[in-house]
Amino acid sequence: MHAIFKLGQVAAVASLTLGIAHAQILIGQTVGITGSAAATVAESMQGAALYIDHVNARGGVGGQKIEVISLDDKFDPKLTLENTVTLVEQKGVIGLFMTRGTPHTQGIMPLLEQHGVPLVGPSTGAIALHQPVSKYIFNVRAPYQREVEKAITHLNTLGMRQIGVVHVDDTFGADGLAGAQAGFKANSIEALFVEKFDRAKPDYSAIAPRVAQKQPQAVIFIGTGAAVVDGIKALRTAGVTGQIVTLSNNASGGFVKALGSQARGVVVTQVFPSERSLNYPVIKEAMDLARARNQGDLTPAMVEGFVSAKVLVEGIRRAGPKPDRARLHAGLESIRKWDLGGMELSYSATDHSGLDFSDLSIIGSDGRFRR
Known part of the structure; x- marks a missing residue:
């Protein structure tokens, strides 16, 4: 610094x-x-x-x-x-x-x-x-809940209604999930699935195949940094092709760099104006x-x-x-x-x-x- x-x-x-x-x-x-x-x-x-x-x-x-x-x-x-x-x-x-x-x-x-x-x-x-x-x-x-609600409303306007949630199993994840549930309700959608992962030791070996089997049009991924990077890579490897959305806590160049070739097309919610505006x-x-x-x-x-x-x-x-x-x-x-x-x-x-x-x-x- x-x-x-x-x-x-x-x-x-x-x-x-x-x-x-x-x-x-x-x-x-x-x-x-x-x-x-x-x-x-x-x-x-x-x-x-x-x-x-x-x-x-x-x-x-x-x-x-x-x-x-x-x-x-x-x-x-x-x-x-x-x-x-x-x-x-x-x-x-x-x-x-x-x-x-x-x-x-x-x-x-x-x-x-x-x-x-x-x-x-x-x-x-x-x-x-x-x-x-x-x-x-x-x-x-x-608040995160506003971000998630807006994301689901946006996905719905694009015709995506087969939407699932993957979230970290802590108070952050529960908060984001509450926002997702509000978004689903506001758009008259039922969650396609809700999966949670351990905060200390994220393991997607069972989650990723289950998500792939559901063939979601979109996945809301609520977590932080490296855990989300690993999760997105696991979903793509398992064959998930739908839109992936994560929250503003991952809005950094470091997050994009860590995703590498999997970064393109990932939607990230934002809580500040564009850094180029x-x-x-x-x-x-x-x-x-x-x-x-x-x-x-x-x-x-x-x-x-x-x-x-x-x-x-x-x-x-x-x-x-x-x-x-x-x-x-x-x-x-x-x-x-x-x-x-x-x-x-x-x-x-x-x-x-x-x-x-x-x-x-x-x-x-x-x-x-x-x-």
Whole structure:
């Protein structure tokens, strides 16, 4: 990463901080720097660094630099909790930023409540983080359930009604399945099948042949990173030829690269505007900063990191000259109809949902996401 991130493991934090010997504003992050979500995590962190480094290069917020201390939880909920304890109780962070994973984020909610620590931009669309409102969680992205419902409605308009679901057996998978069931009901469709796989040790040896036997026109695949890549390859090897749809948590260049020759034609839902859409000032802003650093093209995951970082920084700005946990919380909750660049975001004491945007993309032959 770049200047604002201290990147490390649970036991030892290896500092990669450059030029910020004594950052005044400490933000914590626990995320799967290694593990099945690593490719997407790397891109979202890169997007966040684009904006926070840009802010720090101009003196930070009120003359104070922002430092994000990132600990690797290997996409393991137990490590997520351990890392959060370290960040909150030992490192003294005033807020947490961009956790990843549904069970991971749900597992630290009691700790957020206990210490009054705001979490900005969790990289999960679990409906449980939106309803009922969690006082200390400030969502940025739309819920997964909206993504799945939209995907099924789209498939139905294309005449596809033989649709099945393959999902990870955890709270994320259950959340996505609930969205699928709502989508089926809204379109008067019955699920062709529902299959689930183990989160820790995905095994498709029995699932793939069963799915192939059903001859689905489409498969909604709910899971993360490497597990979905392996699953798609297993389905194709078993003879499944139907459309495959997965969710925005897999919207990264790393996911496309891992799929290789199986990437083309896979539909990936999105919760932010296209990374090439100059109609949105926030996208142009991110493009310009990436170009200035010779970082190449944006990816959807980078856009999520960039937008989430903008929300975090706005909350810090509104927290005043001496930001702490309570002031950061108040600052975030004061955001009303804020234009972050062609997208409007509001929070209140009764609404921490953030943006309401969902779209569909398809992976083209060039490996890019096409809208």
